[in-house]
Amino acid sequence: MRFPPIIGVIGAGHAAPDILEMAEAVGREIALAGAWLVCGGLGGVMEAASRGAKAAGGFTIGILPGRNREDASPYIDVPIVTGLxxxxxxxxxxxxxxxIAVGGEWGTLSEIALARKTGKPVVALHSWALRFPDGREADVLRAETPADAVRLALQQISASDQS
Amino acid sequence: MRFPPIIGVIGAGHAAPDILEMAEAVGREIALAGAWLVCGGLGGVMEAASRGAKAAGGFTIGILPGRNREDASPYIDVPIVTGLxxxxxxxxxxxxxxxIAVGGEWGTLSEIALARKTGKPVVALHSWALRFPDGREADVLRAETPADAVRLALQQISASDQS
Amino acid sequence: MRFPPIIGVIGAGHAAPDILEMAEAVGREIALAGAWLVCGGLGGVMEAASRGAKAAGGFTIGILPGRNREDASPYIDVPIVTGLxxxxxxxxxxxxxxxIAVGGEWGTLSEIALARKTGKPVVALHSWALRFPDGREADVLRAETPADAVRLALQQISASDQS
Amino acid sequence: MRFPPIIGVIGAGHAAPDILEMAEAVGREIALAGAWLVCGGLGGVMEAASRGAKAAGGFTIGILPGRNREDASPYIDVPIVTGLxxxxxxxxxxxxxxxIAVGGEWGTLSEIALARKTGKPVVALHSWALRFPDGREADVLRAETPADAVRLALQQISASDQS
Structure with a gap:
């Protein structure tokens, strides 16, 4: 493993103050753990998490929907444009x-679903509570606090490194 | 409007018999309404809906994940490969x-979320019941029967044509 | 092989009259051979080839850059939007x-190169003449007339079906 | 402009020794100019340019075709996976x-063409010599040496920043 662990933070471009505060704490915990943070690079939860990571000396990657890297929030170290x-x-x-999903609107839900569809673990923090149409509980980890969310996320990475 | 209405049917590649039966009926109703059916082109709900549409003289488009059009189910008229x-x-x-979402696993949920995120109406038939993290009811139409689902879908298209 | 042969026609959205005439003849020959035509769905060479195909009773698919299927030229039977x-x-x-490349600007050249990169044969009709930087002749088939181009294209499909 | 200039280096995954040497020198010059290097992240020209950049204290981003960041060459600081x-x-x-195109096979040509199609300047160093089908010279800048190539590239960025 040549690169540090990398944790995605997903959440809406506009969110309530308590959600943004949680996102910022998640970013800080990611940085303190020595992991990279990757997100969608724009405002709201993405910006709050990136700000938290930078305040704690972390490293942030923003994967942007458009083609102009100057669209990235001020807390993105490496903006990647996609035009997608x-x-x-x-x-x-x-x-x-x-x-780690923090709060969430439709875009966040699409990312939770795509992550699970492609076998990536998801930690939900005040995010969508999901149950399959046939009644099964959805296999998403639930965290109560930002520190808890990052701890669970790192456990998932360790488990997958050892498998 | 030069082209017929076009309705997407989304659902899992493997599904229980009652879900497949509903998907087939949805496909049939779409064809009887003179609409085109677009789906992911593979098995399960996608295949059942396409089979229903073809049995009723409809037209089906399958948008495939891979690069080989022969992967399409036998009920696809026009396969489109994507490599995506x-x-x-x-x-x-x-x-x-x-x-129209029929039943559903993670892939279906990703499509429901992407549809809503991009402003497309979604009709759910025995599919995910969703509530936003902040408690708001999610804006997805719920249908009880296949005929009901297609009727709701066509109403949405008419409403958008007049707007 | 469940589907008819399918031939791509690539060329610029704006082109000189002689290029458009050739594109139209290519489309006609594709239709007369019973093959499907796929193209970028817009104007210029794409539209001329599609018009030729429809005049001869063919079938045309247009893969569009945007998200609105009404952007397709009037000679497209099945528009596919991509947002890409x-x-x-x-x-x-x-x-x-x-x-089959007819004439060509930068977009056409990107398609020639992507086709060759992914192992697809390319027939050039009054299109880019290419030589690798190290001096090797590029492996693109050259045609003198539209009928010649379609004949070469169909030969390539037959050869690949038998391999 | 919050981020340093960013220069793409494109070229084949396998190349002759003289081409690799030129690519390495291009990477070095990019780093010495304080610019970021972005490339496809794999071997050949991509690896040589990245190695040159890292030897001179530069920063490298590799945009990978697959979904595993460990596929990146050893000289990539930030690997981005795409699955595309x-x-x-x-x-x-x-x-x-x-x-900057160094040498080149079909993949390189596709990138030259896509760059020009989307309005990005291209500098060619022992790369494809191109003339439009209608005889016009293609608008690609030609460099004789790696230092020359990077100088031309930086001039293009300055010109566009002032426009």
Missing amino acids: GEGRNLLVVYNAQVV | GEGRNLLVVYNAQVV | GEGRNLLVVYNAQVV | GEGRNLLVVYNAQVV
Whole structure:
């Protein structure tokens, strides 16, 4: 493993203050753990998490929907443009070893679903509560606090490194 | 409007018999309404819906994840290959004016979320019941029967044509 | 082989009258051979080839860069939207068994190169003359007339079906 | 402009020793100029250029065709996975302000063409010599040496920043 662990943070471009506070704490915990943060690179939860990571000396990658890297929030170290619109959500998921969903709107739900569809673990923090149409509980890990979410995410990466 | 209405049918590649029966009926109703059916082109719900559409004289488009058009189910008139893997889900959504979700696993959920994110109406038939993390009911139409689902879908198309 | 042969026609959205005439004749020959035509769905060479195919009773698929199927030229039977911008060029190539380039600007050259890169044969009709930087002749078939181009394209499909 | 200039280096995954040497020198010059290098992240020209950049203290981004970041060459600082196959070539182009083509096979040609199609300047160093089918000289800048190529590339970025 040549690169540090990499954790995706997904969440809406606009969110309530308590959600943004949680996102910022998630970013901080990711940085303190020495992991990279990858996100969609724009505002709201993405920006709050990136700000938290940078404040704690972390490293952030933003995968943007458009073609102009200056669209990235001020807390993105490496902006990647895609020109894929909503299609960039799949690339956020591919680039993460595990994703943490904080709050969430439709875009967040698409990323949770794409992550699970492609076998990536998902940790939900005040995010979508999901049950399959046939009644089965959805296999998403639930966290109560930002520190808890990052701890669970790192456990998933360790487990997958050893498998 | 030069082309017929086009309705997406989304659902899992493997599904229980009652779900497949509903999907087949949805396909039949779409064809009887003179609409085109677009789907992911493979098995399960996709195949059942396409079979229903063809049995009723309809027209079917399958947007495939891989690069070989022979992967399409036997009930696809026009296979489109993409090489995009799960990324093709977004193209199924883009090509439909409205999507009907029948049953559902993670891939279906990703398509429901991408449809709503990009402003496409979604009709759910024995599919995911969704509520936003903040408690709001998700804006997905719920149908009880296949005929009901297609009727709701066509209403959405008419409403959008008049807007 | 469940589906008819499918031939891609690539060329610029604006072209000189003699190029458009050749494209129209290519489309006609494709239809007369019973093959499907796939193209980028817009104007210029794409529209001329599609018009030729429809005049001879053929079937045309247009793979569009945007998200609105009404952008397709009047001679497209099945429009497929992608939202991929120039990225849709790769899908045109993937969906063809062989591509015929008629005239050409930069977009056409990208499709020639992507076709060869992914192992698809290319027939050039008054199109780019190419030589590798190290001096090797590029492996593109050259045709003198539209009928010649379609004949060469069909030979390539037969050869690949037998391999 | 919050980020350093970013220059794409494109070229084949396998290349002759003299081409690799030129690519390495291009990478070195890019780093010495304080610019970022973006490439396809794999071997051959991509690896040589990245090695040159790292030896001179530069920063390298590799945009990979697959979904495993460990596929990146040892000289990539930030690997980005895409799962897009050849479709990732377009992302290399989008992420560069200008591209330098060193030598070249079909993949390189596709990137030159996509760059020009999307309005990005291209500098060619022992790469494809191109003339439009109608006889016009193609608007690609030609360099004789690696230092010359990087100088021309930086001029293009300055010119575009002032426009």
